[in-house]
Amino acid sequence: MKEDNILTVDGLCVSYGKFNAVQNVSFSVRRGEIFGLLGPNGAGKTSTLSAVEGLLKPQGGTIIVDGNDAVAKPLHARASLGVQLQSTSFQTELYVIEVLRLYAGIYGVPMSKNDLLGILREINLEDQATKKFGQLSGGQQQRVSLVIATIHNPKLVLLDEPTTGLDPQSRRQLWERIDAIRDKGHAVLITTHSMEEAESVCDRIAIIDHGRVIAIDTPQAMVDKHRNDPEVIAVSRRGRVTLEDVFIALTGKAVRG
């Protein structure tokens, strides 16, 4: 029987020297769902994601990606992942089509020039094929990085703050693309600061703070559960409780670095 979870993180611990960035974090992402990891700056979101991606070696806990232990079989785990990092940069001297060819090759997906142009056509960037990545606008760069993250049809796509710096049109378009990824049966793990994004895109969310998961649920259930908490009512504005109110009540009002 196929396991229901595409990603299982259990008791994850990540440290930088004496600083414990992630402490005993556990959650799972089901097949075909969009799972949001929310938290203030420095809460441990990117560290958690980096451990799943294999960029950090965790000090404890297990990470299972599509049945593969990410520490014991990192290459197998990474083959099931599509990744868009927070600050994406590709080889500056390569053209967009060459970057696509590079990553298709790395993931073992043979593609002809026409295949690659077809992919760029789908994201309305066919005419930018022979431009360098750095010459594209922010929105265009996001589209290219997302298409590269999904070029090998991964079972789980990790997106680290993908809408940061995007204008409303580009952001809305990206949400539609993330929805489309889910519709194809892929799971998505996304980190974001935007509560609006989490509410409209995510099926379930986890709020992480000081390296620990403090709540996991659907966005609506989380709002319903905390609607009458005095802390939530105190921070709510305009008389309507939102996910942002719940988030601020749970993580505090103080601005983080």
Add this chain to the structure above:
Amino acid sequence: METSIPKTSTILKTLLRADLTTQWRNRRAVILTLIVPVIILVSWKGLIPKLGGPFVLSNSITIGLIATGLMGYSNSIARDRDKGIFQRLRVGPLPAWTIMGSRIAVQLGMIFLIATFVFIAGYEFDGVKLTAGGYALSYLTSLAGGLVYLSVGQAIVGGIRSPETVNATSRLIYFVFIMSGMFGELLLADAGKILHDIIVWSPYGTVKTIVAAGMEPAKWNNEASMALLVTLGYTIVFAFMGIKWFKWTSK
């Protein structure tokens, strides 16, 4: 069903293609790297009757090797690391060594190109002609010499994270190697045995010795064999330091 991962040979081929394309797009820098040894060849033409063709040719090749291995390699690694290019590659299903393996393979290709360029220029401008065995052995010693500077470059990017500091450090070491190696033997011959030995057994001196000896295989002697061993020793030590200290991110 177990997830399949791409073959390492496919990944290496893909990385090599991208790295060669990058090198080609940086052809102005490549041309400058090739021009410096040729300028030395032309300007030292008058020294050939006194010091011999192999001396001038080996100096030219060694200077080209330093420029490629020490400056070109370390700066490109530091720059790409700072931009997060390595991190993006590392989240793919590829062994980390393939990323550096491909880069080093391209640099070894550059070393081959430098040696060829110097041989052609040496023949055209200075009339220096080697035997077939001399050319073959010189290519091998050039590769061995190039590996030393690649490993020094690796040690620099291993020990220093900031690309600006890597650039400044590699320039400084380049200058020291050039001054001590190129002019040391000529100008400091009377400066005493210790200083002379330091110059001869420095990474510049040993590489120059093996490249020069490779050009005349019949004259290969114990000093050349010792210089080859020391060269390999430098490579192992610097590569060990560079790999051990290396961090994939500059943050």
